[in-house]
Amino acid sequence: LVVSNARENQLSAPNPHRLPSTVAREDEHLLVTAAKSGDAAAFEELVNRYERKIFRLTMNITRNHEDAEDAMQDAFMKAYSHLGTFQEGSRFYTWLVRIAANEALMRLRKRRPNLFSLDEPIEGEEEIVPRDIQDWGPSPEQRYARSEMREILNQVIDELEPDFRVVLVLRDIEELSTEETAATLGISVAAVKSRLLRARLKLRKKLDRYLRQGESN
Amino acid sequence: LTCNDVIRELSNYLDGDLDASTMRQIKQHLAGCKDCTLVVNQTKMAIDILCDSEPVELPAEVRARLRQALRHKMHEASK
Numbered sequence: 001l002v003v004s005n006a007r008e009n010q011l012s013a014p015n016p017h018r019l020p021s022t023v024a025r026e027d028e029h030l031l032v033t034a035a036k037s038g039d040a041a042a043f044e045e046l047v048n049r050y051e052r053k054i055f056r057l058t059m060n061i062t063r064n065h066e067d068a069e070d071a072m073q074d075a076f077m078k079a080y081s082h083l084g085t086f087q088e089g090s091r092f093y094t095w096l097v098r099i100a101a102n103e104a105l106m107r108l109r110k111r112r113p114n115l116f117s118l119d120e121p122i123e124g125e126e127e128i129v130p131r132d133i134q135d136w137g138p139s140p141e142q143r144y145a146r147s148e149m150r151e152i153l154n155q156v157i158d159e160l161e162p163d164f165r166v167v168l169v170l171r172d173i174e175e176l177s178t179e180e181t182a183a184t185l186g187i188s189v190a191a192v193k194s195r196l197l198r199a200r201l202k203l204r205k206k207l208d209r210y211l212r213q214g215e216s217n
Numbered sequence: 218l219t220c221n222d223v224i225r226e227l228s229n230y231l232d233g234d235l236d237a238s239t240m241r242q243i244k245q246h247l248a249g250c251k252d253c254t255l256v257v258n259q260t261k262m263a264i265d266i267l268c269d270s271e272p273v274e275l276p277a278e279v280r281a282r283l284r285q286a287l288r289h290k291m292h293e294a295s296k
Binding site for chain 2: 040043044047051052053055056069072073076077080081127128129130133134135136139140149150153168172173178193196197200201203204207208211
């Protein structure tokens with residue numbers, strides 16, 4: 001792999017606003033093909049495109065800034081090293097998410113060794129219907145500024161137990177399939193579904209205290 | 218279906234991951250149950266709020282360290 005000085009300089013000082021990083025573009029496969037054939041600028045473009053989302057992912061899983069940064073950095077390094085194994089029929093971002101999630105989970109497991117140790121599905125007779133259900137009233141956009149809502153969400157995600165948080169992040173934010181989530185976490189599809197249900201109900205319950213009608217925190 | 222049955226399938230219902238008969242039974246239950254309808258709608262809204270969250274801007278020093286590490290990696294690979 002030959003990296004020119006110009007490309008090195010590009011890599012060291014990219015413009016974060018040059019391309020928004022939230023939308024999959026049709027040229028992704030072209031960038032991946034170019035990166036696979038040794039084009040460092042193409043890989044740089046992929047990094048520019050996805051670094052914010054990957055940092056959000058690793059931060060959401062680890063909830064620790066240092067671990068999140070390390071996981072993100074190692075994820076991009078591994079992606080670069082293993083580009084040759086990437087199957088071009090699949091989506092690059094999904095592949096990257098799985099690498100980054102594994103890096104973040106490895107760090108989370110170091111801090112929380114019992115992660116996913118209790119992997120039982122919901123029991124048949126367990127009562128799971130929420131209590132004290134009240135209308136939420138005006139939409140969140142009408143009640144809270146975007147920055148306030150981000151703070152609330154940050155607080156709520158922080159309060160979720162890691163076992164539930166990780167499933168919610170992979171399924172609902174990163175939109176991995178149930179099967180991809182199960183494979184990434186090394187648990188069964190049934191366990192993913194069970195945890196996702198609990199996680200979504202917990203998310204609703206925690207947001208309830210901010211959004212129920214007539215109350216604001 | 219009882220309320221407990223409906224809430225147990227809530228996630229699959231929102232994902233459309235149920236057979237037609239179960240979907241129909243849940244819709245029938247929701248048509249007559251205000252509490253379950255609120256829980257379903259609020260859970261959907263909670264997921265939407267979560268999905269709408271924008272990634273925050275990466276701190277400049279984090280971006281700089283990432284690029285330094287990648288530059289080093291690329292340099293090593295080019296040898």
